[in-house]
Amino acid sequence: MKLMCIDCGEKLSSGKFSYNCKCGGLLDVVHDFNKYDTELLKRLFTERLSERMTPYASGVWRYKELIAPDLPNDFIVTKYEGNTGLYSSELLQKYTGIRKLYIKAQSENPSGSFKDNGMTVAVSHGKSLGYKKFTCTSTGNTSSSLAMYASIAGADSYVFVPNKDISLNKVLQTLAYGAKVFSVEGNYDEGIQFLEKHSSDLGLYICNSVNPFRIEGQKSIIYEVAQYLNWKLPEWIIVPGGALSNATALGKGLQDLFTLGFIDKMPKVAVVQAEGASPFHKMFVQKEHELTPERFPYTRASALNIGNPPSWKKALKTLTQTKGVSISVTDEEILDSKAVIDKCGIGCEPASAATIAGLRNLISQKVIDKDESVLCILTGNILKDTEVLNYYHSSESATSTFKNTLQDVVLSYNNIKDFVV
Known part of the structure; x- marks a missing residue:
């Protein structure tokens, strides 16, 4: 398993971790699949469907051979994610x-959210490298997922969110999981640029999608x-x-x-x-x-x-x-x-x-x-x-085709009958 730049094609050992190539391009994880027998993998993945309370009970780590085969199981941080309907x-x-x-x-x-599928691997990889502090910039789902996994790992998380046009629910969820949340001027894109520039000096492991894991x-x-x-x-x-x-x-x-x-x-x-x-x-x-x-x-x-x-x-x-x-x-x-x-x-x-x-x-x-x-x-x-x-x-919305407003009624048989019958 190696890291390869999607722009210039340079390959790095996965042991030498980086988010970007020296040319500025993003990195990709490259696997050697030649050693695998597809039918054997199918049987293995099916057998793992019955797993309980092990990493392989996860809908992500069930496929460990195709995702992070070199990662020791002791570093896996999981909440049995995946297995969604x-x-x-x-x-x-x-x-x-x-x-x-x-x-x-x-x-x-x-x-x-779907972020859990990726976050379990990112945090596990960061843990294997010895990181204790994890970070992301987010419009909400990434931040709440990171905060959850960092807490499970016993680590700290530092999250940067725009100060407008995001869901308060997601911010509150992130705070509840224990992250230090910074509401900042600017948008998601500026947050990414800040982390790429300063994360190394701050000792932070980035868990945004620039992270190939x-x-x-x-x-x-x-x-x-x-x-x-x-x-x-x-x-x-x-x-x-x-x-x-x-x-x-x-x-x-x-x-x-x-x-x-x-x-x-x-x-x-x-x-x-x-x-x-x-x-x-x-x-x-x-x-x-x-x-x-x-x-x-x-x-x-x-x-x-x-x-x-x-x-x-x-x-x-x-x-x-x-x-x-x-x-x-x-x-x-x-x-x-x-x-x-x-x-x-x-x-x-x-x-x-x-x-x-x-x-x-x-x-x-x-x-x-x-x-x-x-x-x-x-x-x-x-x-x-x-x-x-x-x-x-809401009753004030003029553009909602399938509006379903709250009914404010006096509780009586005749009033309810008007809605039911």
Whole structure:
């Protein structure tokens, strides 16, 4: 297992850890899969489904051989993450117009988001290097996940969040797990730049998506879906795009599965951004070679509120390798889609709902055929952003298509009968 620069191709030993190559490019973990027998791995992964109270009970560490084979088990910091639900919904199929739809609810992770899949590996790797202080910049989900794992590890966490346009719920969750939280002027992108410049001097281990071991953990999401579906994946996979770590990880996981022979065909990946924060989408559709950052991104789907996604080169590689697409959707489309996801009993935070909004548009544009099979990744829990829930379902909201307002009534049979009968 080595680290390789995605720009210049230079390789480093995984024992010599860095976030960036000396040329400035991001690093990627490179595995030697030649030593593995795919059928033996399939049996091993199936056997581990019965594990309890060991690292292999985790939906991430079940696939340890493909993620961090050299990491001693004593350093693993886990809360048995992964193992999240894979659902179907007639209501969502009707709403989107697709006939075969799977929903992967990463919102069911211990801290309530997909970040746990990557964070368990990042914190475990940092612990193996002797770090006692962990850090990230975040719009919310990364920070709460990091704070949880750092606390389990008996370590300290230091989190930088923008002082506006983020969910208070996520900040409170991060504080509750014991992190030192700094509310700062500026945005996510400036936080990343600060950490890349100063983390070494401060003795901090960065757990954002610039960390290649975070990506290694997140790719387990697609391993798990493939195993649930007996190693036959849908034709399309749709993910929301903020920092673009999810698109990066899914692409890497798909390439692993294809290289090893777990799957015989690569699904296409679609990345969905909010219109108010869509630098990657604009670059992709305009066929530019460099991403132009957005200085003041804004969307009510706060987890997507990122104007300079650090993983854009890796995400672009994913779309290129899978013949995938990019699309942007409005906040109104996101919130209406969220209301339908919530109503079908699964629920999600606003950013997650970008996948369903994107699917509707891709079907209407005939990019995806209604007879194709699709997997949508839901990234965060319904309670991650109650401010948006309150806004959408309030009587003052004029744009909510599926508004469900609180009924203020005098408790009597006749009053309740008017609603029930």
